[in-house]
Amino acid sequence: MNTTASAHWEELTWEEISDLISSGTDAAILPIGATEQHGPQLTVGMDSLLGRHLCASVAQKTGVPTLPLLPYGCSLGHSHRWPGTLALSPQTLISVVTDIADWLYPAGIRKLFLVNSHVTNEAPLRCALEILRARYDDLCIALFNTGKLTPEIAATFSEDADDWHANAAETSLVLHLAPSSVRADKLASSDDPDRTGGCVFSHPVNRTSLNGVTGSPSQATAEAGKTLYQRLEKELVSLIKTGLSETPPLENSYFRNPETA
Template identity: 50%
Template sequence: MTNSYPLPDGAPVRWAELRWEDIAALPPAGIDMAILPVGATEQHGPHLPVGVDTLSAVAVAEGASTLTGIPVLPALSYGCSLGHSTQWAGTLSLRPETLSRMVLEIAEWVHAAGFRRLLLLNGHVTNWAPLRCALENIRHDIPTMRISLRSLWDISTEVRRQYHQDAENFHANCAETSLMLALHPELVRMDKAVDEPDRSAGCFFSYRVDQECLHGVVGQPSRASATEGRELLERCVRSLAAQLEKALHETTPLEMWHDALI
């Protein structure tokens, strides 16, 4: 089973498949960035596998790597999934402080290998806060590393629209199910797909998933299709790759301001 997005332009650069000499040669060649996919292992309703968030993040990361040559680090498949509770079997969660610390320590080693730019590519909604804390710590502890955090659904306005089309607080919804139909149809049980509304809309407080839905689903997975999944994946990959091409050469805001004055 492969997690890569099959673009015709080449193959993704997977950190784990490179020799140390290959890795050391990348920064001098102008590739001083790495991508860290951060997913989760958690229930995704009765129709999807628990690895949805990791599989999605890796697919987009590897698609962008195929187009840019930027290496993809081994994915973190454990995320902050405390909000899913123990209502449904399969969820494996880290505490937010654990996830944040893990990312900081990985960044230290990536930096030591000569890389000065790191993208945290997030595939799970409630990873965002721990990853933002990791970003703050990395900026402080490793001042020569440029660090960015992107979630799949925020790669572009069009991608965000597609992710949220059936639920603001989406989970195992049309978009995620469509992605899995495009990537791993053998893991999807559409005969078990159950639609549930976004019952948290308008709530003041934040609730666990087991307090919001009956089946671990928020949205309309019954509307999913492999065609929509391929379109969403293409948008994610192409948009992210274009952003990364620019990011490889980005300077600080003050440097850009100074250059504009010259």
């Protein structure tokens, strides 16, 4: 694997990409973020900020190039109550991801790692995965959701709210990665409790939060953000390195019945 080439797909020429694939790098990382309100204390690019930093770092450590980040996601649940959110429909996100894969496959990419840093992108991305693995017999696709990489990471994200958003964990990550994106004067007054406990229905955020936050960003620290980020990075590097050497348990084609003796 060529680890000397740029970790960023958009910084390579077509000849360099061709050489990279010919030399055995047949994998790519696709970061998917969002542009949505993150309470009074965080900028609307929080999810994309995390995805961009994390995937760039992981690309450097694994030799797998990272594709340009998708800065829009399925954020319909955040409503029009607070300006700033720019959301895609689930169908659009599915189409964007499958369209990208339709161009990666002829170029020689056979392993695609979807790294999702926005919770409600998960369902449409899983649908895209289903479509692509049925469309291409030898394309392997993995979906990693940053908030769920391990049970320990999931527990950290949900320490102050089960239905967390713009909470202590996310605010801590931004304090570590881009402190200028945190409005420090808003931290003490931004806490808003999780009101979803015991609910039967999945309500949009305009009906569960007063200010777009669910959790306690006042508890955030840069040190906690650094610790969480390092755990995210370590786990994602491990998962991608494992995926690079993984082969299907069986080689049966999706399109043909197995031969019988």
